[in-house]
Amino acid sequence: MNPHLEATGTRVRRPLWTDRSRTIRLLAAVAGIVLVVLAASTLGSYPVELITQVLIYALFAMSLDLLVGYTGLPSLGHSAYFGVAAYAAALCSLKLGLPFWCAAPVGLLAAVVTALLFNLIALRTARGYYLMITLALAQVLWSIAVSWTDLTGGDNGLSGIARPVIGRPLEGAASYLWFVALVFTVSAMAMWRIVRSPFGQALKGIRENEPRMRALGYETWRYKLVASLLAALFAGIAGECFLYLNGFVGPSSLAVALSAQVLLMVLMGAAGTLFGSMIGAAVFVVLQNIVSSYTDRWLFVMGAIYVLFALYAPAGALPWLRERWARYRNSVGGNT
Amino acid sequence: MRRLLAAVLLTAILSPVALAQAPIKVGILTELSGPLGPSGSGQRDGFLLYLKKNDNRLGGRPVQLVIEDTAGDPQVAITKAKKLAESDKVDVLVGPLLSANGAAVKNYLVSQHMPTVLEATVDEVTDGKYIFRTSFSGNADSYLQGYLPGHAGYRKALLVAPNFNAGQTAIDYFEKGFVAAGGTVVQKLMPRLGTPDFGAVISQFSDKADVGIIFMAGGDAIRFMKTFADYGSKLPLYGFTATVDETLLPAQGKAALGFSGAGFYFSTIDSPANRQFVADYREAYKQNPAWFSAGGYIAGQVLGAALTTTNGKSDDRDALVAAMKAVRLTTPAGSFRFDANNNPIQPRYVMQIREVDSKIQPVVLGMIPEFMPLAEPPALPAQLVLPH
Amino acid sequence: MSFWLINALNGLSFAMVLFVLSAGLTLVFGLLRIINMAHGSFYLLGGYIALSVIQASDHFMLGMASACVAVMLLGAAMQRWTLARLHKQELPQSLLTLGFLFMFADLAFWIWGGNPQLVPKPAVLEGAIRFAGIAYPAYRLALIGIGVLVAVLLWALLEGTRIGAVVRAGMDDEEMVRAMGINIPLVFTAVFAFGAGLAAMGGVLGGPLLGLFPGADFEVAMLAFVVVTVGGLGSIRGAFIASLLVGLADNFGTAWFPQLSLFTAIIPMVIVLALRPSGLMGRA
Structure with missing residues (x-):
């Protein structure tokens, strides 16, 4: 049993959590996002900007959750993929003059290749070391971004990257929010499919008991590598969304502080x-x-x-809320 | 009827006053946490001191403040610049100190026609129109720090600065200035930002050099000066006065003695305006003002003077920035005006760190009355004597 | 000749600071299986407390003693009332210790202000000592001696005392120790407090070199993470060897390849972990 789920106490599986209701809830979530975006569009541009950021950070955190929550690989270097994708896309459009449709995939490719190189080293290490080695490797990229000023602009970063044109330029805060909401929804659904697939189940198996999975004939190393590459891909998507939000990328997108923040988002929300x-x-x-x-x-x-979350909701906010909700339902409507 | 008439009359008389009384919204967007937190807080405090001394008014209008922390992160700075401009709808902005943040928010602020007074020193930040600087321009002042030791008669320099934008610029312009004054550079060292131990850097110093020209900041500056002193080296040091900033001197102590350089502000400048400023600042904040605090105060003076010119009007942004550009001030740092790029033209004070009355402090040895913010040989007064 | 001597001494003195900073981290991981993200905070708080006491009393040893005691109490409280509730729950532990990192950093900023400061050295160790044709800072020479002394004492404590035996046994098999009727929660609290005290001591000893400022907690934690990973999580001996390796590599690396100085601390880590996935002395 997963220790951080154990902490919530015994949670009896109710029919509420069946597959069909999961689909329903997924649709409800999508509808919720559309509603939020609609409501937000009527607000001023600043709240819209903040909601856009929430979606981008949420996407970023979800990509890390693939590693932390599903594969059991806590990483403290996830900003590497976020930042590399943003830098690569920015450089493609600034130095090579490539349009969005070329620059964005190149950025994602760069993130995935970075993940491949990093994990060839990091995945060899023993349990407990993954956190530290990813931290150190990400720090190398940060150092390069700060000191190679001719390429990266140093700590002034790269600015003036135009937003993508999809039909029309996504200039206003609201139209960019629609774009991000679309990207978020598609990515989230893709990740949802991944964790629900047999591949995702294998990842959970690795998290719970890797030696057993190996004994069952799984090449666990290969599974972990693919999970890392997928996590890097979605982190890269988030990084590029952030790039086009302000038309700017700087070393803070590669910093340990960002890696720590996104890890905290995952842990607080519920890995x-x-x-x-x-x-x-x-x-x-x-x-x-x-x-x-x-x-x-x-x-x-x-x-x-x-x-406070660590002490009173160690498994995260979502299970904590679910538990409260279940208790409330039990107290109101009995056991239905 | 008569009472109604009286009321109408009264309103008519009062309304221009009421209009002038409508508060002006001022945003402060700077570094209030993280490694640059103390500097940004000093800038804010300098500005607040100006308001306090002026009845919380700029050009006759009461001031409503909105203060935001960039947390030293350009992404946060951009988001908060948008908040201040679009959500709070501030009329003018006192902007960041960190160059990366200044560079990040520049395009947005210009697009918003936001009159901005900031302290970020990287040259590209000012635009000659909306963005003004009250501190100094990195290129010109780096050039000056290189030129001065050459002018003082040193011939072979070693240059040290951290390996990031500002440090690389500093090394380039140190060299240009030193060479222009007739010297040659024998060694350039660029340790990483946040070098934990400068022992390896200092033990490599070439014995051919007769002067070191240094730029370090914050924790690096303390470690560098302390380690340098520990190794008992006798090399004379020149460079950016940020290396021996007045906020760092208590920690550096005797290790800072003998460091020379030129800056636009020191609390030890002996002028009536500065004595008053230092006394007020000490009374309000129980510490000496540093250059970033002076920059914040000057920002207040610039906005105050410009809004007085426009009779308190801030709606016509172009008229307001024209008035800002035209200000002529006497600040704690001396006479002050802007050049065509919105860089400040103000004096430079040549100082050396010395011990006076058992207090380690920058001692002003002379001044360049009008320093043009350009990377070219400065017009030095004949009587200026430099430490050698 | 003097190049080798000076850089070797630089590397050794820096290595000893690294060792004192990381010994507590690796000890705590070895027994409690906690990667304490707030370890750097103990460095910062220890340094600041020592600074205040030394400024008030002009007494270095008093500053060191009060910093160690105060931070040990803080560590004990933190373990006893928070971490103990999350025993063996790796992820909530990370959430908790990162939360403390933010809280302590802001608290230090609040109390001591953000201007960078240095812990003053003991007066007798100011200045340089001349020998073998070089002048070398006295404090750095003393650091080498103190570092070795700390290492020897730690080794003696772990290998030669009953408490040490309990701790070593606990690292191997917690349940067995529990079954022997030993109050393991008490041992946990004590070891965590001891580790915090070591970090505070690092703040006092390393403070005159590394300085105290907002962000120093993070910088120091990074260095300590590199050392304990290279050495092998949980191994004091590994931490000692890794400190030497990282300290010397950083110094000679910076001296020989100044352009690569950004990576001189990290490259050894990547190489060691590529060759030995559990670090030099770690158990797989």
Whole structure:
């Protein structure tokens, strides 16, 4: 049994969680996103911008959840793929003048190749080391971005990257939100399919008991590598969404701080649930952009929230909410 | 009827006043947390001090402040610039100190026609129209730091700066300035930003050099100066005064003694305006102002003077930036005006770190009354004596 | 000749700082299986507390003692009341210790301000000592001695005492120790507190070299992570060897290939882990 699910106590599987209802809930989630985007479009451009960021960070966190929650590989270097994709796409459009439809795939390819190189080393290491080696490797990329100023613009980064043109230029905040919401929905559904597939089940098996999976004849190393490449692909998509949001990429997109933040989003939301990461992403964006306007001590507040979650909802926000919801239903309507 | 008439009259009389009384919204967007937190806070505090001394008004209008932290991250800086411009609808902005943040928000602010006074030193940030700088331009001041030791008679320099944008620019312009003054560069060292141990860097120093020209900042600056002193080297040091910033001197102590360089502001500048500023600042914040605090205060002076010219009007952005461009001020740092690129033209003070009354501080040895922010040999006054 | 001597001494003194910083991290991992993300915070808080005490009392040893005791108490409280509740839950532990990292960083910023500071050295160790034709900083020479002393004491404590035997047994098989009737939660708290105290000591000893400023916690944690990974998680001996390797590689690397100085600390890590996936002394 997965230790961080164990912590929620015994959760009896109810018919509520059957496959059909999962599909229904997925559709409900998509409808929810459309509603949120619609509602947001009527707000000012700043709330729209924040909701766009929540979706991008949520996508980024979900990609990390493939590793942390489903494969049991906690990474502290996930910003590497986010940043490499953004840098590569930015360089393609700035230095080579490539259009969006060429630059964006090149960026994603760069992220996947980076993941391949990193994981050839990182996946060899023993349990517990993955976190540290990914941290160190990502730090190498950050160092290059800061010091190779001719290519990367150093800590001033690269700016002036135009937003994609899809039918019409995605200039306004609202039209870009629609674009990101579309990318998010398609990516999220793809990840959902992946974790529900036999491949995803094999990943969970590796997380729970790798020696047993090996004994069953699985080449676990190959599974972990593919999971890493997929995680890098979706992280790259998130990185490019962020690139086009502000037309800017800098070393902060490769920084350890970002890797730590996205890991926190996954852990706080609930590792191994994919959609829990949305809660983590929303909390982070609210803290960084709204709480910081009211108090200089916002980092303390953020730390305290993480500590409280670790203590009182160690499995994350989503299971915690589900449990509350189940209790509420039980108290209201008996056992239905 | 009469009362109604009286009311109408009263309104008519009061309304221009009421209009002038409508607050002006000022955004402050700078580094309030992280490694540059202390500097950005100093900039904010300098600006707030100006407001406090002026009845919380700029050009007669009361000020409504919105303060945002960039957290030292350009992505955050862009998001918050959008918030200030589009959601808070600020009329003017006091902008970031970190060059990367300045560069990141520049295009957006220009597109919004946002009158901005910032302190980021990277040259590209000012646009000659909406973006103004109250600190100094990196290229010109790096050139000056290279030129001065050459002018003082040193012939062989070794250059040290951290390996990132500002450090690379510094090395380039140190060399240009030093060569223009007749010297040659014998060694360039670029340790990584955040080098934990400068022992390996300092033990490589070439013995051919007769002067070191240095740019370091923050934690690096402390470690560098301390390690340099530990090794007992006698090499004279020149360079960016950020290396021995007044906020770092308490930690560096005697290790900073003898470092020379030129800067636009030191708390030890002896002028009536500065004595008053230092006294006020100390009273408000219990510490000496540093250059970034002075820059924040000057930003207040610039906006105050420009809004006085426009009679408090800020709707016509072009008129406001024209008024900002035309300001002539006496600031704690001396006489102040802008050049065509919105770079400040103000004096440079040549200082050396010395111990006076058992207090380690920058001692001003002379001044360049009007330093043009250009990377070319500066017009030095004949009586200027440089440490050798 | 003097090039080799100076760089070797530089590397050794830096290595000893690295060792004191990382010994606690690896010890805690070895027994409690926790990767403590807030380890760098203990460095920062220890350094700051020592700084305040030294400024008030002008006494280096008093500063060191109070920093170690205060941070040990903090560590004990943190383990006893929070971490202990998440025993063997790797992911919530990361969430918790990262949360503490943010809280401590902001607390330090609040109390001590953000201007970079240095822990003052003991007065007797100011200046340089001349020998073998070179002048070398006295404090760095002392660091080499202190580092070796700490290593020897740690080794003696682990190998030669009953407590050490319990800790070593706990690293191998927690259940067995529990079955022997030993109060293992108490041992956990004590070891965590001890590890925190070592980091604080690193802050006092390394403080005069590395400095105290916002972000120093992160920089130091990165260095300690590199060392414990190269050495093998949980191995004190590995941490010692890795400290030497990283310290010397960083110094000679910077001296020989200044352009590559960004990577001199990380390249040894990548090479070692590519050859030995569990680090130099780690158990797979």
